[in-house]
Amino acid sequence: xxxxxxxxxxxSGGLTATWSRCFVLFRYSRRNLFRSKFxxxxxxxxxxxxxxxxxxxxxxxxxSFLQQMGLPAGVLSIDxxxxxxxxxxxxxxxxxxxxxxxxxxxxxxxxxxxxxxYFCRPFSRVxxxxxxxxxxxxxxxxxxxxxxxxxxxxxxxxxxxxxxxNNLWIAGxxxxxxxxxxxxxxxxAMALSAWVKWRIVAGxxxxxxxxxxxxxxxxxxxxxRTEWGHFFNVAYLMGTVWNGLxxxxxxxxxxxxQAWIALLVYCTICLGLLMRKVRAYEVIK
Amino acid sequence: xxxxxxRGAASGEIExxxxxxxxxxxxxxxxxxxxxxxxxxLCGLTASLRGRSIGLLGPNGAGKSTLINTLLGFYKxxxxxxxxxxxxxxxxxxxxxxxxxxxxxxxxxxxxxxxVSFVQMMGELSGxxxxxxxxxxxxxxFYVGLAEARYRPLGTYSLGMxxxxxxxxxxVHGPKLLILDEPTNGLDPSARQRMIxxxxxxRDGKEMxxxxxxxxxxxxxxxxxEVLILKQGxxxxxxxxxxxxxxxxxxLELETYGANGDFTEAIEKLGCECAVTANxxxxxxxxxxxxxxxxxxxxxxxVRIRRMNFRRDTLEDIFLKAMES
Numbered sequence: 245x246x247x248x249x250x251x252x253x254x255x256s257g258g259l260t261a262t263w264s265r266c267f268v269l270f271r272y273s274r275r276n277l278f279r280s281k282f283x284x285x286x287x288x289x290x291x292x293x294x295x296x297x298x299x300x301x302x303x304x305x306x307x308s309f310l311q312q313m314g315l316p317a318g319v320l321s322i323d324x325x326x327x328x329x330x331x332x333x334x335x336x337x338x339x340x341x342x343x344x345x346x347x348x349x350x351x352x353x354x355x356x357x358x359x360x361x362y363f364c365r366p367f368s369r370v371x372x373x374x375x376x377x378x379x380x381x382x383x384x385x386x387x388x389x390x391x392x393x394x395x396x397x398x399x400x401x402x403x404x405x406x407x408x409x410n411n412l413w414i415a416g417x418x419x420x421x422x423x424x425x426x427x428x429x430x431x432x433a434m435a436l437s438a439w440v441k442w443r444i445v446a447g448x449x450x451x452x453x454x455x456x457x458x459x460x461x462x463x464x465x466x467x468x469r470t471e472w473g474h475f476f477n478v479a480y481l482m483g484t485v486w487n488g489l490x491x492x493x494x495x496x497x498x499x500x501x502q503a504w505i506a507l508l509v510y511c512t513i514c515l516g517l518l519m520r521k522v523r524a525y526e527v528i529k
Numbered sequence: 530x531x532x533x534x535x536r537g538a539a540s541g542e543i544e545x546x547x548x549x550x551x552x553x554x555x556x557x558x559x560x561x562x563x564x565x566x567x568x569x570x571l572c573g574l575t576a577s578l579r580g581r582s583i584g585l586l587g588p589n590g591a592g593k594s595t596l597i598n599t600l601l602g603f604y605k606x607x608x609x610x611x612x613x614x615x616x617x618x619x620x621x622x623x624x625x626x627x628x629x630x631x632x633x634x635x636x637x638x639x640x641x642x643x644x645v646s647f648v649q650m651m652g653e654l655s656g657x658x659x660x661x662x663x664x665x666x667x668x669x670x671f672y673v674g675l676a677e678a679r680y681r682p683l684g685t686y687s688l689g690m691x692x693x694x695x696x697x698x699x700x701v702h703g704p705k706l707l708i709l710d711e712p713t714n715g716l717d718p719s720a721r722q723r724m725i726x727x728x729x730x731x732r733d734g735k736e737m738x739x740x741x742x743x744x745x746x747x748x749x750x751x752x753x754x755e756v757l758i759l760k761q762g763x764x765x766x767x768x769x770x771x772x773x774x775x776x777x778x779x780x781l782e783l784e785t786y787g788a789n790g791d792f793t794e795a796i797e798k799l800g801c802e803c804a805v806t807a808n809x810x811x812x813x814x815x816x817x818x819x820x821x822x823x824x825x826x827x828x829x830x831x832v833r834i835r836r837m838n839f840r841r842d843t844l845e846d847i848f849l850k851a852m853e854s
Binding site: 251252253254255256257258259260262265268269272276279352353355356357358360361362363364365366367368523524525 | 598601602603604623624626627629630631633635636637638639640641642646650651653654655656657658661665668672695698700702703708730731734736737
């Protein structure tokens with residue numbers, strides 16, 4: 245109990261801009277996230293592969309190193325396949341990071357009935373979802389397209405402007421492929437956590453959607469002798485889109501355009517599920 | 530509720546506080562209806578609530594919480610309209626929410642946060658700058674009596690402490706209207722007393738107007754000056770409690786010195802029902818009979834009135850009448 249009693253004072257000062265209030269959620273959620281040592285460790289581990297890639301770019305342009313190792317010049321080619329490999333590995337880390345961080349963003353609010361406290365203020369559902377998803381978006385950006393662009397700039401500075409000009413589309417592919425993966429992962433993680441309201445179960449469900457989805461897709465393909473089962477495999481769809489974006493030769497059962505559409509449909513469904521659950525009070529009709 | 534008049538009062542009238550200047554309408558409803566599926570929860574509510582502290586009463590399922598949630602824009606109205614501080618609930622909900630502090634009925638907190646961070650975050654979401662939100666979070670927690678527990682995670686709080694934390698987050702940004710949904714739910718008697726005292730303190734501070742939703746008559750009676758009674762989604766009764774009490778001065782209890790049968794007879798001649806035990810008299814005042822008449826009769830017969838208690842209609846009586854209607 246208070247040692248002394250204070251009286252209530254009204255507030256008459258200025259207010260912050262309305263648009264800035266979803267960053268409040270971002271700040272608090274991110275602070276909560278990094279209270280976990282495991283999260284911090286995982287985030288640091290996510291930068292190992294970009295560092296290795298950075299070293300490879302440097303070594304690919306280091307004639308003395310190649311000479312010392314007895315390797316011919318051009319053995320380490322920094323091209324679209326290199327960046328595709330970079331994205332493939334970082335995509336896995338992005339998934340792991342989402343599986344750990346994503347479900348904890350919304351489920352505690354739902355489990356503890358905190359949503360009415362947010363929405364009784366001048367703060368909308370859209371701002372809430374934006375604020376929460378920005379945590380994942382910025383976190384995953386830091387390990388996907390941001391280091392990807394750093395690698396691209398590093399390669400461009402070492403290989404010269406002509407390489408940069410000829411391969412500018414790779415930078416675009418890096419950003420676009422990352423943003424699509426971030427959108428899918430963020431929405432999926434938040435939609436699942438909003439529906440199960442239990443962080444651990446939501447994390448397990450996210451893993452299940454990815455791994456059991458792949459198994460289910462294979463089962464459908466096997467039983468029905470079709471390729472349509474791949475539409476249940478989010479990772480496969482993403483791989484198809486990435487192959488298209490990075491122009492990597494690979495055979496895929498689904499056309500790239502259809503994979504794009506399927507992923508956008510997944511995003512829309514997740515958004516719909518999310519908006520259905522993110523309400524001050526659920527109305528049971 | 531009773532009022533005691535000491536012997537020697539200059540007149541027979543109860544001393545009344547002068548009526549306060551009328552307040553601007555807080556909530557105006559015009560045929561407000563809310564429907565979930567085929568079930569109508571609120572049916573055509575029409576009222577203009579003006580009190581400083583308004584109680585929403587009704588049995589469970591009467592639509593009290595639904596009304597509050599509709600005024601906060603959580604539920605859409607199926608017909609009619611509602612305005613809070615003159616702003617339309619359907620189109621200007623953001624402005625309304627900027628003026629409102631809300632304490633929900635159920636558990637509402639973020640378990641891993643401590644109370645200071647929680648209240649600060651809620652203040653920032655209401656538009657306070659971070660440094661001001663932090664300062665006011667401390668002040669609000671001191672005010673509600675959670676000063677020493679303010680750095681503890683909310684998940685470790687007792688029910689009473691969670692209620693206080695909810696109250697702190699509702700007042701941190703200095704709202705003009707405080708909506709309290711069952712604020713004393715699950716509290717032990719001392720915690721309930723503390724909560725009621727705080728609500729009274731806020732009400733008497735006159736910085737905020739209060740809408741208190743409860744099914745506990747005592748809470749409403751203790752803290753509200755107006756009451757809206759809902760029954761099955763309809764308004765069963767709406768009244769100013771003070772006026773209601775003034776209009777129901779029916780029961781009178783006297784403690785006298787020197788009274789005899791003559792005095793009792795005189796009172797009965799006025800049409801009042803009277804029961805006498807030793808030097809105490811209980812009576813039901815007839816229509817048109819005022820307390821000054823009793824004083825006059827006593828003065829004529831040299832009877833000294835040592836104590837006079839008015840037993841007015843309690844909120845329970847009003848509520849029961851509304852439920853029977």
